[in-house]
Amino acid sequence: MAEKTKGITRRKFVVRTLLGGTGLIIGTTYLLRNPLRRKFNAFIDTGDVPYIGETDEPALWFEVTPENGIILSSPKVEMGQGIFTGLAQIAAGELDVDVQQIRVIHAPTASGNVDDFGTGGSTTIRSLWPVLRSLSATLREMLKAEAARKLGLPVSELTTEAGRVWAGDRSLSYGEIVEGVQDWASPDTPPLREVGSYPFIGRPVPRNDLADKVFGAAIFGMDATLPDMLYGAVARPSHIGARLKSADTSRAASMAGVVRICREADFVGVVATSRMAAENAKNAIEVDWDADTGWQTRDIEEMIRVGNGTPYVIQKQGNAERAFETAPGEIIRAEFKTPIGAHAQLEPNGALAWVEEDQATVILSTQVPGYTQEQVARRLDLKKEQVNLIPTFLGGGFGRRLNTSHAVEAAVMSRAVGKPVKCYFNRQEEFQNDEFRPPSHMVVHAKLSDKGGISAFEFNTSSGAVMHSFGPLPGMMRNLVGSDFGAWRGGLIQYGLIPDFKSVSWFVELPFATATWRGLGLLTNTFAIESFLDELARKAGRDPVGFRLMHIRDDAAGERLKNVIRAAAEKAGYRDEVVGGTAMGLAASTDAGSPAAHVAEVSIRDGEIRVEKVTCAFDPGLVINPDLVRAQCEGNIIMGMSAALYEEMHVEDGELLPVIYGPYRMAQMKDGPREIEVVLLQGDDAPGAVGEPPMGPIAAAIANAVTRLTGKRPRQLPIRLS
Template identity: 45%
Template structure:
């Protein structure tokens, strides 16, 4: 037997131990990014592996300025701080994530403090907060981290009491002895004076669904008080002493480029402090935002206007070219079946749309000699950090970005220009600079939802069952503009564009989807749900057309084409739940009708029934009844709120939102020419929650899918008019 090496054994032991010198107790979790073809999910490593990785780096857990870890901190008052890189933009994820942590910590929910992490402290979250993946991606790693922290504290409590850890029970942020329950020690007391922590040898055992006491409960949002009292800091609110305001020259058309710039009379404008002109960039810094914009107007700018495009050009480009798409779904022999039978065909369109969030993008950046500090309204702090570092030729670790609260995100804040603009101005003048876009800039210079065109064709057998079905869709880019160019060659079709475009009716043996990439002369990109709304509108409207053509009830027609798979049975349950709650098939008040639609997205299934009437030649929606199954429900109130918000968002697009261009310019510049839905037009929304499984799925976007189709189908049931273009307009 080989002789043991004491020095090597001690070194290995030291690697498993963690020495901290700062007050309290910190624990780091390495959460590995694992990009996947159709989504951005964090890997699910054991928490102890992440901790070991942190130890290997040496010193980071002791409070180093930069660490790619997720942090817990036990405070002297027996609260625990949870530092989250995921961004809160109204969707309630900070609350749900806090529930996950509190559950495994055995900590009262009110004792957990959520703190937005900066890029110097939080996990390496390459994609950011989007894609309805926050809760599902962190469900296991966050609970593992919390359980590991609890076990490490329990070991120290046992050591102080000179008992075995198994003799202790954790409850409400304290440990007590099983033999003497009246003797307790808080987590803070267990951590007090300890500088040497040992990692549990085994991966922590997590609670089962039947043991949950915090998960599944309707907890009050952790940001409630801040927002109620006005203390919440949004990007537009960010302030530091000595801060100045910036404004940047923008092209008069989306095809224009800056040829030449000079100061003109900008420096003579009251309040203007400096003018910054670089090769492709011109900006003004002033003591107020108004002065900065007035200074901007005084610059002398020469633009190359580029080509001129009209809306008709965009419409002509966004057309399906039969047979040219990339196959993204193929089951059975669609071509042969369609060729041998009489088919039904229909086309559907959706326009460009703005994000129209209430808070335009904003950033406060201070460029110092040794580091850059930024507060930004962004969904992706790490991406902003990387862009600032590249623009200023700095190391990434010298740039610290913290995401503020967001006044709406919807994908627009995954890629923001404002942070680099503020950074360039700050570097030029040596002072912190705040830039907040105005409403016109947001409408005219951001990226937009691309237009779409869908062509659907199907053949029915003599019983009215679908023999074969095909969906060909054409869309501008959604994800490709923000990804390495080689990926567009690999994928061929933008996976964001065909999101929601595949058939989820597994009872149809022959089904095929082809997606075509449309290259447009303007910036398109992320938008809430990506292609989900437009594609579901097309598919679910077409399913309704097929049901009507074959004389079948729209609900029964859908149910008939579902299989016995778990996914399709979940879809069946939400369809039946929504229909039952809405009294589908019963006689409604005169002048009213129902329409139904369903969708699946990020494994979440959703069905909606719309009740509509026609008043003064316009469609009025009285009620949306929705049933949704997002897997395991972490916070029922949060799920209901997200469902209601997504439906309202979808209704706004269903009836009002349409972005057009004229002379290579976006026509709308404010809400007077780009109206949104108002409270007056918002219907009653009933949400039925159906829970299944032991893990949560996506929630922020799935309820958006069916709403436009449900309304359009109800309009057809009432009027006989088949509306195939968004926004819906009666002829």
């Protein structure tokens, strides 16, 4: 706990008074001082994605309006993970207001909120937790001080409750307090309350975006409109590595509804009066792509074989090389591989941009508002502050929106026509221009001692860029770190009692864009390691639960990991035997400090692998909202199961295929487990990572169950029978 708040106690609060004194705005920074160095050290140890930012300008703001509105401008975006609700629950504990009274909104960059790292890495709640508490407490004390002045009473005689400051039975609402105030005293941070006294922490408060999302009122990027808006469409390649060589736009230019053809060095697009007209005209552009049509899936698989590329030792204990040479027993070896994965989020990418002379407005679904703003500004030769980036709800993020360079295209086209332009991908373009989860190849070695424990262990993982392709990551970091910590996420050995082990990450640059997919390398690396653990347990003649437990350290992290393994096994009634055609498989991982263990119950029906039930035990530390944490577990389990059983992109003559849902098979209602049981443990007194860690064990848990059913161990994703 102390560790998590270190370095951010000297907090700077900035108070803004609205023009004419009609409210109170208070903000604070949350980026750590010298975050780069601190976090650099932290992620070397843990693989935890760092927050990176160069600014200590305030990025988190509260506004109290005379109408008694309490608005929290979130620098982080809501993409389904439930942070807007969690933030309100935390703030309410210091502000003494009902959680429903706090309105959480996406902050446009013009409001002063810019988060240079973005939303990802399961970092939002845990990074904002200490900051939001002190900001809320400070705001409360300022309101009390002003109320004391208005009531002519000492602050010590005032209390706060239900959104009002009270003196006996007299009270003022927060809105009444801010009314007309011109000057606010510069506040000190008051002591924070005990977390146990926060009324909304640990309660299943319904999501604060629930009604909007149920009644069709939530606005996503693609729903944004501006007056006089036109529609853009950009020709996009179907082949990997394709560059625009030339384009014949003559036929497109003469088509109905076309306003302008935009030919830039790096793209060709069309602006028209409707989406249909824009799409039709774009399809009529004859583009000559400079593309290599020689690539096949097997070429890509060959590139990422362990042994190619550059190796980086990411973790090491004892001397694994010597142990493999000298320790008794045979070397057990296995290989695993996983395919190219698509994000396939339902809302396609795109943006609405309006560029006037010296300022631009861009509205879109992005996980990196600050970075998107910078990209647009650079392309338009504007200052960053001249671009107002307005984030909306995301129709799925999953890491796909950590690069939104398409915002530039809408902006360039808008400047060309002098009107707002909305430009979106179609689905085929989305599939073929994704920044994919890279394929991976993993090789694992181990030796068993005569006592039946693991005496030596080596994990090698190889794939393409994951975090190295992340725009906001400073290039120097890449050079310093060498290895791609996104690619090896999930590749650290959590079995610290193995005397000699090492983990190695091989980095290969692929000929197409690869990047962040929910949990990054977590799903695939855990698939290999936890499948192999299961295999070793069987070879050692031990049960997979006890076998895991005997290799985990007794330190705090180890105890938390052991607890989730025990809890999942117990709740599921874990057994090795196949009963009634159903087998169980167990797997566990620790990601970003949050351990998760899943037991999958699997059967084979009509020749297909069926996941009947998943029992999940998860320890994200302090749970702000148990229902929403459960929802994240369920979502990770289903998305991970979909990747484990069905999803696969391939390359044929340089083309990325398939291009549509269906052929790119994903889990549907009929495939999802009939039952998902989630046990939440709280092994820490501060909130930890939630959005990705439960992704880790699911593929291995399913694979381990399939092994029990068929006697054959799955060595690759998607898992297929025969």
